[in-house]
Structures are given as C-alpha cells and as structure tokens.
Amino acid sequence: MKHISRAILVVTGLVIGMPSVAQMPSIDWKLDDAVRQIDRQADDFKSAMARVSFARTDSSGNQVAAHSGNGFINEKGDIRYSQDGGNRVLLLNRNTVQDYDKSTSTVNQYSLSRHKDRLEPYYRLGFSIAVRDMEDRYLITILGEEQIGEARTLVLELTPKKDEERAIIGKITLWIDQASWMPRRQEFSSTRDGMTTTLDFTTMARNLQLNPDLFDDDWPRGTRTEKH
Numbered sequence: 001m002k003h004i005s006r007a008i009l010v011v012t013g014l015v016i017g018m019p020s021v022a023q024m025p026s027i028d029w030k031l032d033d034a035v036r037q038i039d040r041q042a043d044d045f046k047s048a049m050a051r052v053s054f055a056r057t058d059s060s061g062n063q064v065a066a067h068s069g070n071g072f073i074n075e076k077g078d079i080r081y082s083q084d085g086g087n088r089v090l091l092l093n094r095n096t097v098q099d100y101d102k103s104t105s106t107v108n109q110y111s112l113s114r115h116k117d118r119l120e121p122y123y124r125l126g127f128s129i130a131v132r133d134m135e136d137r138y139l140i141t142i143l144g145e146e147q148i149g150e151a152r153t154l155v156l157e158l159t160p161k162k163d164e165e166r167a168i169i170g171k172i173t174l175w176i177d178q179a180s181w182m183p184r185r186q187e188f189s190s191t192r193d194g195m196t197t198t199l200d201f202t203t204m205a206r207n208l209q210l211n212p213d214l215f216d217d218d219w220p221r222g223t224r225t226e227k228h
Helices: 002-010 031-043 118-123
Strands: 047-059 065-072 078-081 088-092 096-101 106-111 138-148 151-160 169-177 182-188 196-206 222-228
Touching: 002 078, 031 138, 078 118, 088 118, 118 182, 151 182
Parallel strands: 106 222
Antiparallel strands: 047 065, 047 196, 065 078, 078 088, 088 096, 096 106, 138 151, 151 169, 169 182, 182 196
C-alpha cells in the first residue's frame, strides 16, 4: 500500500494550522449561523486526510477497543482507514463496508443494504455531508463550545428523527473545529449494543490530490473474501 505513504508525504506543509484560542471569548452561536459556516466547508469539500484515534467503550464506560491510524475521505464519501502497523484496513464506499485483516488474510465484506446497523456510514457526517442535508434526518441542537487541545470547537448533537434509525443509533455528537469547520471529534452512541464509538482527528489536511487507488479494494494476492 505504497500510495498511502505517498499521500502522507504530500501532506507536509499543507496541514491546517490550529491557532491557540484559549484567550478568545465564547461566541453565542445560533444554529442558522453555524449551519452556514459548516455548509460552506462542505460545498467546497474535495478530500481530507487526518490522523485518527479510535476508541470504543461499553455502557459502563469501560474501554473495549482502541487504535490509531491514517484516515482518508473523498468528495463522494468513500473512506479508507489504515490502522497503524498495517494489519487492518477499513474501506467504505457507497454500498459496501470491507474490513481487511492481514493476520488472517481475510476481508469481511458487508452489504449496507443488508446490514443497516453498521455505523461506518455515519463517519461521513461533517465532511462530505452538509448540515442542510442532515436536517431532514436529524434534530440538531447546539450544545455550546468546547476546547480540545488548541482547537475551539462548536458542539452539535444530532438525534435521528426516524424510529428505525434511532433503533440503531441514539445520538451523534460532533465537535466542529471553528478554524476549519470540519470535525475535530465524532461520538456515536449505539442503541443496539450500548457501545459508544469516539473518533478524534488531528493533523487534518483538506482538498489534497489523493490517489484514487486509495479507495480501491487492492487486497494482497491470496486474500479470502467473506460476504455478509
């Protein structure tokens, strides 16, 4: 997967700077104003690359999974996440989630039409999906501002409007960086199993010329595919 290393090198010098805002006054955001800022970013969105930290906790707050890696997303909403060490790769396109495990030379492939409980499609929120498109599906509430590292973020809570979607995910919380108007953190609360999944994004760069091959299922020869 040499193209991943090349993409990381391209980022040098293009990383979005995050100025310190610790001394800046809080802003009393109105939802319409926040929507305009986020949608302006989404309208111009072509791609993004970031370091991603993944954590999952159970209903008691105990951590059951944690790892980090490099994440890529294009304007179509295709996502590739390559876990550090090269043992796992997650590939999401419009209709399919593929989870590659190098240790077993296996790809578990999930059809999203049959597995509507998968959380991966929600990872697009705040990147290639504009808030005006979220408003049809979610009740959106501003929870205020929060400092994450040197980033001042606007915190939005999204509650699915449809019963069938709330049966999958109870709520989604987005921490939107006010410098880039892209997510600094996403948190997904699963109704099905009570798990909370948190994604933190750092070293973010947007609108790079990513190699399209990043989003191809170019698994090594001999990889077994199991369809679900």
